[in-house]
Amino acid sequence: MKTKLRLDQVAKSYGPVRALRPTTLDVPEGEFLTLLGPSGSGKSTLLQILAGLTACDQGDVWIDGRLSTDTPPHDRGVGLIFQNYALFPHLTVAQNIAFPLEMRRLPRAEIDRRVTRMLEVVQLPHVGDRLPRELSGGQQQRVAFARCSVYEPSIILMDEPLGALDKRLRDDMQTEIRRLHKELGATILYVTHDQEEAMAMSDRICLMNDGGIAQLGTPSEIYFRPRSVFAAEFVGHANFIAPASDRANSKCMVRPENIRILEEAERADTVIDAILEDTIMLGAFSRHVARSVTGERLVAVNWSDEKGTMHRPGEAIRLGWDACDTVHLAAEAGR
Ligand SMILES: Nc1ncnc2c1ncn2[C@@H]1O[C@H](COP(=O)(O)OP(=O)(O)O)[C@@H](O)[C@H]1O
Ligand SMILES: [Mg+2]
Structure with missing residues (x-):
């Protein structure tokens, strides 16, 4: 063109x-x-x-x-x-x-x-x-x-x-x-x-x-x-997580809509144990805030589901997402 x-x-x-x-x-x-x-x-x-x-x-x-x-x-x-x-x-x-x-x-x-x-x-x-x-x-x-x-x-x-x-x-x-x-x-x-x-x-x-x-x-x-x-931070909410391998200076990020609360025994590429802190129903979407066992704050945004399992604040949950949704960020990339 x-x-x-x-x-x-x-x-x-x-x-x-x-x-x-x-x-x-x-x-x-x-x-x-x-x-x-x-x-x-x-x-x-x-x-x-x-x-x-x-x-x-x-x-x-x-x-x-x-x-x-x-x-x-x-x-x-x-x-x-x-x-x-x-x-x-x-x-x-x-x-x-x-x-x-x-x-x-x-x-x-x-x-x-x-x-x-x-x-x-x-x-x-x-x-x-x-x-x-x-x-x-x-x-x-x-x-x-x-x-x-x-x-x-x-x-x-x-x-x-x-x-x-x-x-x-x-x-x-x-x-x-x-x-x-x-x-x-x-x-x-x-x-x-x-x-x-x-x-x-x-x-x-x-x-x-x-x-x-x-x-x-x-x-x-x-x-x-x-x-x-x-x-990652300028264009929406970014969940930062420690990289799976110990690649120094790299950071991993996953968007809230890619994280889901796993059903019992449900598998995912990445699974994190967490405590649910709060769920906010926003109509079409629900926003879940959780704290991982390693202390990271994670936000998941999913379609609201009236028939889905209800989790209460304080409950232990498992958060999961697909490997392809993990974004690797170089600390100084983009310059
Ligand atoms: N006429 C000017 N004189 C002095 N500094 C300026 C002038 N115009 C812009 N700057 C400075 O240049 C930088 C970039 O400004 P600008 O292009 O207006 O940013 P933006 O439009 O993204 O807000 C800023 O630090 C601003 O203070
Ligand atoms: Mg301007």
Whole structure:
């Protein structure tokens, strides 16, 4: 598949702060790639270097196969949406969306055609004459997306665009952005520190930590096959267990949904004796917290089963899982 975007050994420091270590990243055309990581891990720095808003200290940026390291932002064919996506308050919705086209001096008829089409894409066909303040937060966000997409940028960069919205609205907008991604066929780089948002939206996740890429992979790879303790802990609950063999410096991890409470005489590849501390019924799932005989705290999350055996807090249980669900983590892997 065609590479849309390439960072080649790109790095950036602010004085003594290494905001981005030398980083290499390829993004294929049409991909939805999310930069996920804690605050300060370098996500915005990477995005701003791609947008041309921040100059890198070393390395090269390639866009559409063209060396673009020194290309000014408006010549990169890149659309940007940030958390504070200010629409022009005194312009109507249609005028807001038309703005980038007027800057590019497109003919009036072409502008009108594209604005009408974009309003349909974001499912707001009847609000063109309204002012931004007459729309809900989610609708304003859709208009911001329309304004950014109307000139058909080859790449759309979004830096925590939903951060200011409440949870319900955020869920709706996630679905909306996914749909728009499919409809427009654009390559999207999306920044978030929210692991569930990253899982829900992305073709691939670029997990960042301390100014570098900790791991790059599909949501499923990152979740089920983390390569470092950092990755294992950042994208969900990780049960750490001592490795079966005494491989120094290695750690083992198993996800809660892969651990089950064994029935009497039931076998499993790995079995641990434990005391059940608590069971919380969450509806579809039940969450069991147990303490192994060697003192490790283990969390198992299973489908709730009304007819299943009930275990009480304080009861001795056996926890088990399949060998293939044990993930071996190198202490410093992923760097
Ligand atoms: N303009 C700047 N001046 C000085 N330090 C900066 C600047 N921008 C970012 N940094 C620092 O670079 C690091 C990475 O920041 P950033 O890319 O914004 O992280 P993120 O978006 O993942 O939260 C942080 O330590 C941050 O404080
Ligand atoms: Mg940021």
